[in-house]
Amino acid sequence: MHLKAVLDNLYASRSPQHLANDPLSFCHRYRTAEDREIAGLIASSFAYGNVKIILRTLNGVFDRLGPSPRRFVERFEPAAGRRLFAGFKHRFNDGLDLCALLLAARTMLEEADGIGQFFLTGYDPAAGDITDALAIFSAGALAFDYRPVFGDGGIPADSYFPFFFPSPASGSACKRLCMYLRWMVRPADGIDLGLWHEISPAKLIIPVDAHIQRICRHLGLTARRQADWRMAREITAALRQLDPADPVKYDFPLCHLGISEGCDGTIRPLCRSCPVVKFCAVTKR
Structure with a gap:
C-alpha cells in the first residue's frame, strides 16, 4: 500500500473522540458561522502547550464569553474586559493579552465585517500559497490601536501579545494561525468548518x-x-x-x-x- x-x-x-481532544472542538459548540469564526481565532491563539491545559484555559474563556462569541466581541469594551479577565493566565499570556486579542477581533469586524473578510484584503488568489496573505494579515492586526488595553504607549516592548500574530516574513512556522486557516478554509467534513470559501484549500500551509x-x-x-x-x-x-x-x-x-x-x-x-x-x-x- x-x-x-x-x-x-x-x-x-x-x-469524535479526536475532535473532543482538540481546541477546534470549541468552534463546534456554536451553530452560526459568525460565532465559529470568532471562536476559532480565540481557540487557535491559545493552542500551545499541554492539550489538557489548553482545553482548561479555553473552557474558562468561553464560559465568560456567553452564548455568542460574535456578540461579545462586537460589544467588547477594554475597560470592562480588563476587569473580567484580571486573573487570566495561560503560560506567558495574561488578561491584557486576551483583551488585546478581543479588541483586534472587534477592530476586524468594524473594518471588514468579519475576520475572513479582513484576511481577504491581503489575499491574492494568484499566489502560490498563503505566505504573503498571512504576513499582511499579521502586520495589519499588530498595527491596530491597542492603547485602550495597554495605555498610551500602545503594545509594550515586553508584551507577549504579538505572539498571537507571527509572520512568515520572520521565518516563524505560524502554527496557530495556519491551524486557524485550516479550520476556516478546508471544506466542512465533520472536523474542519469550511467557512471561508474565497480561499482555496490548495493554498494552505x-x-x-x-x-x-x-x-x-x-x-x-x-x-x-x-x-x-x-x-x-x-x-x-x-x-x-x-x-x-x-x-x-x-x-x-x-x-x-x-x-x-x-x-x-x-x-x-x-x-x-x-x-x-x-x-x-x-x-x-
Whole structure:
C-alpha cells in the first residue's frame, strides 16, 4: 500500500473522540458561522502547550464569553474586559493579552465585517500559497490601536501579545494561525468548518507543531530539523504530491497520532498497531 492510501485511510478514521481532544472542538459548540469564526481565532491563539491545559484555559474563556462569541466581541469594551479577565493566565499570556486579542477581533469586524473578510484584503488568489496573505494579515492586526488595553504607549516592548500574530516574513512556522486557516478554509467534513470559501484549500500551509514536526520527519516528508516556515512549506509540498487540491487534510489525523494516540517518536508496543508504521523511520532503526 502506498503512503497516500495509508494517509487517506488515516483521514477517514478520524473520530469524535479526536475532535473532543482538540481546541477546534470549541468552534463546534456554536451553530452560526459568525460565532465559529470568532471562536476559532480565540481557540487557535491559545493552542500551545499541554492539550489538557489548553482545553482548561479555553473552557474558562468561553464560559465568560456567553452564548455568542460574535456578540461579545462586537460589544467588547477594554475597560470592562480588563476587569473580567484580571486573573487570566495561560503560560506567558495574561488578561491584557486576551483583551488585546478581543479588541483586534472587534477592530476586524468594524473594518471588514468579519475576520475572513479582513484576511481577504491581503489575499491574492494568484499566489502560490498563503505566505504573503498571512504576513499582511499579521502586520495589519499588530498595527491596530491597542492603547485602550495597554495605555498610551500602545503594545509594550515586553508584551507577549504579538505572539498571537507571527509572520512568515520572520521565518516563524505560524502554527496557530495556519491551524486557524485550516479550520476556516478546508471544506466542512465533520472536523474542519469550511467557512471561508474565497480561499482555496490548495493554498494552505500545514500547521507545524511538535507532533507534526516529529511524525513528518519520521515519514520522510521533510528533512529539515527546525520547525520554521521553510519546514511547513516543505511538508506541505510533499503532501501536495498526494492531494494537490487539499494537502492539509492530513494535518488533523497525523497530529492526533501524537495528541490522542500517544506517539512520542520512540519504539513502543503501540507501534505495532500504528497505521503508518510501514513508512516510519523509527521502526527501521
